[in-house]
Amino acid sequence: MTRMASPARVAVIGSGPAGIYAAEALVKQTGGAVQVDVFDRLPTPYGLVRYGVAPDHKSIKSIARYLQKVLEEPAVRFFGCLELGRDLTRADLLDCYDAVIYSTGAMVDRHMRIPGEDLPGSIAATDFVNWYCGHPDAADHEFDLSVEEVAVIGVGNVAVDVVRILARTAGELRETDVPEQVIEALSRSRVKRVHMIGRRGPAQAKFTTKEARELGELPNASIHVSPADMDLDPASAELAESDRHVRGNVKVLNAWTGEPAAGRARHIDVRFWRAPAEILGTDRVEGLRLERTRLEESGRVTGTGEFETLPVGMVLRSVGYQSIPLDGVPFDERSFVVPNEGGRISAPGGGFVPREYVAGWIKRGPSGVVGTNKSDAAETVRNLLEDLAGTGTGPKRTIEEMLESRGLPVVTYDDWLNLDAAEIELARSLDRGERVKLARWDAMTSACRGRE
Numbered sequence: 001m002t003r004m005a006s007p008a009r010v011a012v013i014g015s016g017p018a019g020i021y022a023a024e025a026l027v028k029q030t031g032g033a034v035q036v037d038v039f040d041r042l043p044t045p046y047g048l049v050r051y052g053v054a055p056d057h058k059s060i061k062s063i064a065r066y067l068q069k070v071l072e073e074p075a076v077r078f079f080g081c082l083e084l085g086r087d088l089t090r091a092d093l094l095d096c097y098d099a100v101i102y103s104t105g106a107m108v109d110r111h112m113r114i115p116g117e118d119l120p121g122s123i124a125a126t127d128f129v130n131w132y133c134g135h136p137d138a139a140d141h142e143f144d145l146s147v148e149e150v151a152v153i154g155v156g157n158v159a160v161d162v163v164r165i166l167a168r169t170a171g172e173l174r175e176t177d178v179p180e181q182v183i184e185a186l187s188r189s190r191v192k193r194v195h196m197i198g199r200r201g202p203a204q205a206k207f208t209t210k211e212a213r214e215l216g217e218l219p220n221a222s223i224h225v226s227p228a229d230m231d232l233d234p235a236s237a238e239l240a241e242s243d244r245h246v247r248g249n250v251k252v253l254n255a256w257t258g259e260p261a262a263g264r265a266r267h268i269d270v271r272f273w274r275a276p277a278e279i280l281g282t283d284r285v286e287g288l289r290l291e292r293t294r295l296e297e298s299g300r301v302t303g304t305g306e307f308e309t310l311p312v313g314m315v316l317r318s319v320g321y322q323s324i325p326l327d328g329v330p331f332d333e334r335s336f337v338v339p340n341e342g343g344r345i346s347a348p349g350g351g352f353v354p355r356e357y358v359a360g361w362i363k364r365g366p367s368g369v370v371g372t373n374k375s376d377a378a379e380t381v382r383n384l385l386e387d388l389a390g391t392g393t394g395p396k397r398t399i400e401e402m403l404e405s406r407g408l409p410v411v412t413y414d415d416w417l418n419l420d421a422a423e424i425e426l427a428r429s430l431d432r433g434e435r436v437k438l439a440r441w442d443a444m445t446s447a448c449r450g451r452e
Contacts, residue, residue, distance in 0.1 A: 007030075007033050007034055007035055008030070008033075008034050008035070008098045008099070008385075008388055009034075009035045009037070009096070009097045009098050009394075009395055010026055010034060010035070010036050010037070010097055010098060010099050010100070010101065010384070011037050011039060011093050011096070011097040011099075011100045011101070011399075012026075012036060012037070012038045012039065012100075012101045012103060013039050013084050013093075013100065013101065013102045013103060013104055014038075014039070014040060014047065014102070014103035014104045014105060014360070015038045015039070015040040015042075015045040015046065015047060015071075015078065015080075016046065016047020016048050016049065016103065016105055016360065016373075017046075017047060017048070017049060017063070017067065017360070017370050017373045017374075018047075018103040018105065018359045018360025018361065018363075018373040018376065018377055019038055019040075019047070019101070019103035019359065019360070019377075020038065020045070020046070020067045020070045020071065021070075021359070021373050021374045021376075021377035021378070022101050022103055022359045022377040022380060022381055023036045023038050023070055023071075023073075023076050024070045024073075024374075024377075025374075025377050025378045025380075025381035025382075026075075026381050026384075026385075027070075027073050027075050027076065029378075029381055029382065029385055030385065032073075032074070032075050033075075034075055035075060035077075036073075036075055036076045036077070037076075037077050037079055037097070037399060038071070038076060038077065038078050038079065039079045039080075039082050039084070039088075040078075040079070040080050040081075040082070041081065041082065041083035041084070041086075042080060042081070042136065043080040043081050043411040043415070043416065043419060043444050043445060043448050044080065044416060044419065044444070045067065045071060045078055045080070045413075045416060046064045046067055047105060048105065048370075049061060049063050049064050049067065049370065050064065050133070050134075051129075051130060051133045051134070051135045052129060052133065052158075053133075053370075054129075054133075054161040054164065054165065055132065055133060055165075055173065055176035055177050055178045056164070056165075056168070056172075056173065056176050057161075058176075060370065061177075063370055071413055072413070077412075077413065078411075078412060078413040078416060079399070079410050079411070079412070080410065080411030080412070080415065080416060080448075081409065081410065081411045081445070082403075082408065082410060084104075084326065084327075085326070085327050087406075087408055088402070089327070089328075090326075090327065090328050090329065090356075092402055094355060094356075095395060095396045095397055095402070096395050096396075096397055096398060096399045096402055097355075097395055097399075098355065098388055098394060098395060099355045099356070099357065099384050099387075099388060100355065100356050100357070101343075101357045101358065101359055101380060101381075101384065102326060102329065102338065102356070102357070102358050102359075102362055103358070103359040103360040103362065103363075103377075104323065104324075104326065104360075104362050105323065105360055105361045105362060106321035106322050106323045106336070106361040106362065106365070106366040107126075107321070107323065107324060108124070108126065108321065108322055108324060109124035109125060109126050109317055109318070109319070109320070109321060109322075110319050110320040110321070110322050111317075111319075112153065112276055112317055112319055114276055114277060114278055114279065115278045115279065116278050116279030116280060116281060116285070117279055117317075119279055119281050119283075119284055119285050120283070120284040120285070121144060121147075121281070121284045121285030121313060121314045121315065122279050122285055122314075122315045122317065123143065123314065123315065123316050123317065124316075124317055125152070125154070125158055125159065125162050125316050125317055125318035126321070127141060128143065128162055128165075128316055129158065129161065129162065131143065131182060132165055132178055132182050132186075133178075133437075134177070134178070134179045134182070134437030134438070134439040135439070136439055136440060136441045136444060138439075139179070139181075139439040139440045139441075140440075142185075143185070143314070144284075144313065144314060145185060145186070145188060145189035145190065145191055146188075146190050146313075147190065147191065147312070147313025147314050148190055148191060148192045148193065148313070149191070149192070149193045149194075149195065149310065149311055149312045149313060150166055150191055150193070150194050150195070150312055150313070150314045150315075150316065151194075151195045151197055151288045151310055151312040151314070151315045151316070152166075152194060152195065152196050152197065152316045152318060153197050153276055153315065153316065153317050153318060153319055154196075154197070154198070154317070154318030154319050154320075155196060155197075155198035155200075155205040155206060155207060155270075155272075156205075156206035156207055156318060156320075157206070157207050157208060157211050158318045159196060159207070159318040160196070160207045160211045160212065160214075160215055161211075162316055162318060163194050163196050163215065163268060164214065164215055164218065165186075166189075166191055166194050166266075167191075167194055167215075167218055167220070167221035167266045167268055168186075168218060168220070168221075169186075169220050169265070170183050170184075170186040170187035170189075171187075172219070172220070173186065174432055174433070175432065175433040176433060177423070177427070177433070177434065177435045177436055177437050178436070178437070179436065179437045179438070179439040180426075180430065180436060181439070182439075191266065192265070192266055192267065193266070193267050193268075193269060194221075194266065194267070194268050194269070195269045195271055195288075195310055195312065196268065196269070196270045196271065197271050197274050197276065197288075197290065198270075198271065198272045198273070198274070199273075199274065199275045199293055199301050200272065200273070200293070200295065200301055201229070201232065201233070201236055201272050201273055201295065202225075202229065202230055202232070202236075202249060202250055202253045202272050203232055203236035203237075203239045203240050203246050203249075203250060204236070205249055205253075205272075207249070208245070209245060209248035209249050209251075209252060212249055212252045212253065213252050215268065216252065216255070216256060218268075220264055220265050220266060221264050221265070221266040221267060221268055222260035222261040222262070222264040222266075222267045222268070223256050223260060223267070223268040223269075223270065224256055224257070224260040224267070224268070224269055224270070225253050225254075225256040225257050225270045225271075225272070226257070226271070227257045229270075229271065229272040229273055230250070230253060230254055230257055230272075232250070233294075233295055235295070235297075235299070236295070253270070256270065271290075273292055273293050273294065274290040274291065274292060274293060274308075275290065275291050275293050275301065275303060276288060276289075276290060276315075277289045277290060277291045277303075277307065279315055280309065284313075285312065285313055285314055285315055286311075286313065287309050287310060287311050287312060288309065288310045288312050288315055289307055289308075289309050290307065290308050290309070290310065291303045291304065291305070291306065291307050292304045292305075292306035292307070292308075320366065321361070321366040322336035322366070323336050323337060323338075323361060323362040323365075324336075326338075326362075329345065329353075329356065330345060330346060330347065330348055330353065335365060336365065337358075337361075337362060337363060337364065337365050338358045338362055338363065340357075340358050340363055342379050342380065342382075342383045343357045343358055343359055343363055343376075343379055343380025343381075343383050343384070344357060344380075344383050344387070345357060345358060354387075355387075357380050357383070357384050358380065359373070359376055359377045359380045359381075360373050360376060360377070363376065363380065364376060411445075411448050415448040415449065416448065418447055418448050418449070418450050419438065419444055419447040419448045420435075422438060422447035423435040423436060423437055423438055423447075426438065
């Protein structure tokens, strides 16, 4: 436990798991002798636990209850609806705090860089995820669910989530926290077939075995993998023997190579060894051209020159997330992270940027599970406290003075609890499970002030 000469004040930018775990580590490693202020541009905490975890994954979403306990620590405060770069600058934060931890995550999708990618109907998976998870930035997004076939590019957990939501009926989602307008849109869906596309083979799929198994248990959707796609090259076969995760995935996938279940309203087609070559269409997506691929001995994927076309009306791209630069903070444009060592931000000329740190995906890239952020944040905090020990300089002013001088309204933790209660009451009134999310900015801010 680190003992500070006087209580330190630390700002954490981002209230997702990485940011809240950083707040927890600060409290634990100082014995509570610290003031931690957690900032978010949204009026809601919990980041991807609220806006990234699929609504039908209630066990994972229960992590929010753990994160809630951290925000209720006496030494921790929540400041919602304050955005770095719009309301506050780096200089502002460094005036008010001994140190700043940036934990802003990875917020945008990577691009495939193929012809037709910008056609209407070609959509970043994050936009679709934000919509069905009730993110206020996506509340008014519209997706053409009148199409009968959809392609989801990617074989990670996010891609599986998207496929599962498309394959479920609106009735199956009524007990989740999906916003009411999303339920209404999904009830009108005419999607019959969902293709999940992977550039590599089944041994290289990034989804977890649990996620894969759940995909095959949907009551209203059949699922199929071509037996030819399950042929493993020697390196993949060896990987399946030695790696428990790969072995589990291959076992689940092999079970899908038989005749798909009959009488289901929707069908999921899992396709490996195919790379998107072009999205076809004039005014909107009308098809997806795929090239057959194979693995070279080096492990690199290469095209075979064999092509096929899927008659899809929508393409959802789930090929990875990336962080975006923060104004004035060093950023590596190749790896899309803030260059750092153990959370200490590396200065361009050598050494470290004083009093500024990173945690979570902006520190290490979009990898790991929710719990990975806990050890990641603890490492950053250890280094931060080591750097602060014995320093005599302190903040020049308080954040309260800063906000008051600018007339900036703030959503407090108590305000968030008002919104939380409004969502629980909405679910009760609609007879829809534990909560139903309010997704539009005006409804959310009104509920924060105690006005529904």
